[in-house]
């Protein structure tokens with residue numbers, strides 16, 4: 001028996017524990033999705049301008065990926081991680097080749113982003129024999145204990161009830177606009193110098209010999225697509241190298257062509273020791289994540305048993321989706337397409353900064369973009385000061401959704417991260433809606 005939209009919503013509202021939210025709030029029942037769109041039970045269409053949780057990178061119901069899942073389901077749904085099975089090995093090799101087979105060798109598969117970081121932390125500690133994990137305040141790495149402790153934003157607070165685990169140390173990473181800098185060459189250099197000097201001091205005071213790894217999002221995603229100032233990421237990598245500290249790049253959100261490169265760290269002049277991934281690897285069709293390990297770390301585990309394991313590590317259905325999706329990015333030059341559309345999105349968002357009182361800054365690399373919304377440009381007063389709720393940002397997201405533009409954002413950031421298969425016409429149509437809503441927000445919230 002098929003349920004009505006109302007019944008679907010009722011079940012959700014009554015029985016599902018909704019993540020990161022008070023319970024019982026109205027939920028929109030969703031009937032179907034295709035390409036960049038999804039529809040509710042009343043037939044309303046929404047453009048998915050955040051690729052859901054920045055994961056549906058290939059849009060919805062990509063036929064190639066769905067077919068691959070069906071084929072694998074018919075053949076073999078599950079076999080334990082110790083057996084060799086075609087999609088698992090194929091996907092591991094594909095990912096190593098994309099990351100660079102001269103530096104990387106093996107992949108540990110997980111079920112999503114949180115446990116990819118959890119296991120990367122464990123691998124880094126076991127490999128180095130050092131306890132401490134340094135990570136950024138302006139970050140999110142997941143919601144298992146270790147990945148939550150490593151996360152910097154307030155979502156870690158609930159996990160710290162009863163005390164945070166020792167040896168998780170945070171450092172402040174740059175947010176150029178919020179920190180009062182401009183995007184000039186001179187200001188970026190100043191910002192980079194300031195933040196690297198602080199980190200160097202922090203490493204010195206923590207004791208480099210006690211630090212296993214620096215864990216960083218290659219570009220901070222959920223906290224506002226914080227494109228780092230020039231030279232910052234390379235500087236962090238050098239500090240790691242000079243101190244025997246591993247660099248873990250979290251590519252869970254930034255990876256899989258989002259920034260116009262298969263991995264976002266490939267935009268910088270650095271090579272990490274461990275790469276964590278999830279989301280886009282299957283285009284969110286099936287949950288999958290993992291850790292790609294350098295040759296050195298992979299070799300170490302030829303003599304030491306890997307101290308990690310999961311029943312569903314390298315689940316054949318997920319890996320079949322992963323092979324199909326990853327191959328789809330490559331075969332269809334999704335990176336090239338993303339770079340081309342960056343040429344539409346970036347200038348449009350920069351123009352919003354000029355035209356709208358509520359847009360303080362626009363950041364865009366590939367189809368990975370966010371606006372910082374303000375109430376007063378002259379003082380950079382944020383629309384929603386950190387970890388407060390004044391209802392303004394939810395009102396803006398609701399107005400966008402009412403007009404068929406779905407996205408999300410944290411704090412004062414509004415993400416624009418559409419599926420990477422969006423066409424130029426679709427993108428321009430949605431930017432026009434965003435433009436209208438920003439004009440509405442100018443009138444409603446700006447001084």
Ligand code: PLP
Pocket residue numbers: 053112113114115117140141142143217221222250251252253254278279
């Ligand atoms: N790392 C980053 C950068 C993320 O953005 C997220 C989720 O948004 C995670 C890790 C956690 O991934 P998951 O929700 O799949 O556990």
